[in-house]
Amino acid sequence: MLNFVKNSTVAAVSSLLFSVCTAQSDLEQPGRNFNSLKDLADKLNATVQTNVESAREGNADNIARGAKLYKENCVQCHRDNAQGTPNWHTKDASGNYPPPPLNGTAHTWHHPQSLLVKLIRDGSKVMPAFGAKLSDEEITDIIYWFQSLWPDEVYSSWAQINQSYKESSN
Numbered sequence: 364m365l366n367f368v369k370n371s372t373v374a375a376v377s378s379l380l381f382s383v384c385t386a387q388s389d390l391e392q393p394g395r396n397f398n399s400l401k402d403l404a405d406k407l408n409a410t411v412q413t414n415v416e417s418a419r420e421g422n423a424d425n426i427a428r429g430a431k432l433y434k435e436n437c438v439q440c441h442r443d444n445a446q447g448t449p450n451w452h453t454k455d456a457s458g459n460y461p462p463p464p465l466n467g468t469a470h471t472w473h474h475p476q477s478l479l480v481k482l483i484r485d486g487s488k489v490m491p492a493f494g495a496k497l498s499d500e501e502i503t504d505i506i507y508w509f510q511s512l513w514p515d516e517v518y519s520s521w522a523q524i525n526q527s528y529k530e531s532s533n
């Protein structure tokens with residue numbers, strides 16, 4: 364959460380600096396000040412980008428392992444790109460919900476990390492339990508993989524839910 368606040372503050376400062384630079388360049392020949400301010404704005408922009416990426420917890424190795432484990436264990440129900448079943452919010456003939464999307468278009472992002480791990484470990488109504496087959500680390504890598512499909516704004520909403528949940532359960 365703090366990271367996001369920090370990032371948006373840096374982004375705001377950085378774009379402000381950038382407009383100051385542009386305004387200055389209209390009024391006068393770009394001199395040393397302009398160059399150093401513009402350099403600073405560029406550097407800040409680069410920092411913002413790195414922070415946005417590193418704000419997501421799983422790294423490329425975690426995500427690659429998660430993708431493989433997903434294909435081996437989850438793909439038959441949640442589909443190739445975790446898009447789930449088209450009619451996932453309508454109960455089937457036996458009164459159960461079909462596998463939902465995990466790609467950020469349904470409500471998976473409403474669950475904090477520890478509850479996602481628990482759900483995959485212990486299963487649910489139709490969702491099988493994977494605790495005997497996958498370690499918590501492997502389950503976490505799968506979560507990193509499907510989270511890598513979430514747009515930034517979905518991830519950022521999830522990160523806030525996750526943070527409040529962690530604080531309330533401490």
Ligand code: HEC
Nearest residue numbers: 436437440460461462463470471483487488489490493505
């Ligand atoms: C046999 C089909 C099936 C398999 C295999 C399966 N799931 Fe599910 N999953 C479901 C169903 C159906 C649900 C909806 C809850 C229920 O009825 O159990 C679900 C729910 C979920 C949810 C909660 C989604 C939400 O929005 O609340 C997550 C997360 C999830 N599955 C992850 C996985 C992962 C990760 C794997 C592989 C390790 C996996 N599932 C394998 C059928 C499956």
